Amino acid sequence: MNIENEFASFWIDKGILFFVYKDDVDIHLSAAVQIVSDRLKLQRGKTYPVLCNTRGVKAIDMDARRYFAKEGSVFIKAIALVSDTPLSRILSETYIRGNSPPVPTGIFNKDAEALIFLSKYV
Template identity: 55%
Template sequence: MMLSNYIENECAKLWIEKEILFVVYKNDVTVDLAGAMKVVKDRLFLQQGKAFLVFCDMRGVKSADKAARDYLALEGSVLIKAVALLVNNPISYAISGFYIKTSKPIIPTEVFTDDAEALAFLRSL
């Protein structure tokens, strides 16, 4: 489904609301390189060349392979001012924190278990 500010693909739903771009991954999705590239392509289409703060809800992600993680950390950071990653459990929180330390995203990236805190982080920038 695609509207001017909403896209849905096999992996995620993406939309822009109040100057924040939301990426909500679907339940039990496995993200491979092709899926990561599709999400980034759709995100860039929505952005129309404008940089955004990104709220990325990863609670539905079952797994993401290394190629997808590496792609999202580097090429996937184009036109993103900062990203808040929302996860739903301590294991995902720890894995995401490890990912940030090892992948070294080129933009400010923080991990949260509370959506209000994640949005507050983005709005503070």
């Protein structure tokens, strides 16, 4: 099953939840709530490691970052942020430094590196 909203696409493959932001999205609190709600529908109460490609994010506000770090971490074993542009790298680093996510979280340049990190959580 694949879920898509105006901000991202989500799917599960080989025990990993893949999450790809659409291009040029601006994430605010109501967007974060929608994203988490759709992710939870896909997961159906099961916990997964998550590979999140942040390339398309152009901005994310403080309330959205806080929401993702707390309520948004439900049913996540670990999260790998694929940040292969300077902006996505800065946004990912800001998220981790400022919000201390409660699950293991790493930033990677490539999907392959992220999958290695997540493999121990599958």
